[in-house]
Amino acid sequence: MPSANTTGRLSRFLVCAASALLVVGAAACAPPEKNDSGSQTQSGGKASEATSAADFGDMDGLVKAAKDEGELNVIALPPDWANYGAIIKAFSDKYGIKVNSAQPDASSQDEINAANQQKGRSSAPDVFDLGQSVALANTAMFAPYKVATFDDIPAAFKDPSGAWVNDxxxxxxxxxDSAKVPPVTNVNDLLKPEYQGKVALNGDPTQAGAAFSGVLMVALSQGGSADDIAPGVEFFRKLKQAGNFLPVDPTPATIESGQTPVVIDWNYTNSSETKKLPSWTVFVPPNAAVAGYYYQAINKEAPHPAAxxxxxxxxxxxxxxxxxAQGGVRPVRADNMIANKTLDAEVAKALPVVDGPVTVPTPQQTETASKYLSENWAAAVG
Structure with a gap:
């Protein structure tokens, strides 16, 4: 999923105060009320079992059912991440539905934890935005649903039933920060003394999608592969030994203050900082290019299933x-929209392009790498 504050999804424990943010006017730490919405489709079926807008009669029927619910619970969506601030506002303005955005700094695993801990309550997340490893480990929690544009999405980027779809x-x-450190021209530069106490990774790779992909990128630069992430873990062990690894989850504040002058993170998150900090520079290692998509899914226990x-x-x-796309990310329907000329032309020009081979791990490779990380990461950087 998401690992970001406004620059990545961070791993944080759920606390009572964070949970309470989801419920307007809730007493501090009071258990949220049970979910009794029981919304239905036009034909009388349960909204929670609808697999397309057709189950609501049509899109107008879905809109009416969602408006009747009146609210939507999202989690782990920082406003500066993938343009989610503007997306949430546009959705709320368009449909008049209140969006409760909880724990914007949460990790993908935190999203799943919240859904499990608040199951059956009105405060539970309605939807997920997850990194690959966490998403694929929790597919039993997802409700199959096919959006109207489902057929536009390449088969490799969706579950056939619509249980999850890359977004x-x-x-x-x-x-x-080129004003504070020498230019980074390759991954091995990070081991140099000039970067002592300066290199941060966005999150914990056992829980956060950005951090997982960061370790994979480093592994590729060290002769590893999507099938062998061990060289990446070994590199971070050396980085820690050299005193260069900074165990701080980066945020816009830590970047702008100079606390985290080097950050391994998605290009769109790093690029967003250039608007605030002109000396901030973004480098994609050409010999270790890693691409990845996040996974969008509906919580099958969503308290607002129509919304x-x-x-x-x-x-x-x-x-x-x-x-x-305006947030600097590549939307999953980009190729189709470019062909149909429905993707904003100026925005399309700004989408990142990397020459040469790009590694996109398969679900099986992600599962294997995640197991290796769970068994070896803590010992390497602890």
Missing amino acids: YGGYMSIGF ARLWQEFLYSDEGQNLY
Whole structure:
């Protein structure tokens, strides 16, 4: 999923105060009320079992059902990440539905934890935006749903039933403040004394998609592959030994203050900092290019099942995909929209392009790498 503050999804424990943010006017730490919405489709079926807008009669029927629910719970969506601030506002303005955005700094695993801990309550997340490894480990929690543009999405980027669909992606990168550190020209530069106490990774790779892909990028630069992430873990062990690894989850504040002058994160997240910090530079290692997509899914226990489905329709519409692109990410329907001339031309020109081979791990490779990380990461950097 998401690992970001406004620059990545961070790993944080769920606390009572964070949970309470989802419920307006809730007493501090009071358990949220049970979910009794029981919304239905036009034909009388359960909204939670709808697999397309047709189950609501049509899109108008879905919109009405979602408006009747009146709210949508999202989690781990920082406003500066993939343009989610603008996306949430556009959705709320368009449909008059209140969006409760909880724990914007949460990791992908935190999203799953929240859904499990708040199951059956009105405060539970309605939808997920997850990194690949966490998404594929929790598919039993997803409700199959096919948006109107489902057929536009390449088969490799979706589950055939619609249980999950990739929404946007980018390239792993190294962001650095050229006013504070020497230029980074390759991954091995990070081991030099000039970078002592300066290199941060966005999150914990056992929980956060950005951090996982960061370790994979480093592994490729060290002769590893999507099938062998061990060289990446070994590199971070050396980085820690050299005193260069900075165990701080980067945020816009830590970047702008100079606390984290080098950050390994997605290119679109790093690039967003250049607007605030002109000396911030983004480097995608040409010999270790890693691309990845996030996974969008509906919580099968969503307290607002119609609103959750309308949110998906919005994200995969031309409007939603263009809003993603404005955030510097590559929307999953980009190729189709470019062909149809429905992707904003100026935005399309700004989408990142990497010459040469690009590694995109398969679900099987991600599963194997995740197991290796769970068994070896803590010992390497602890």
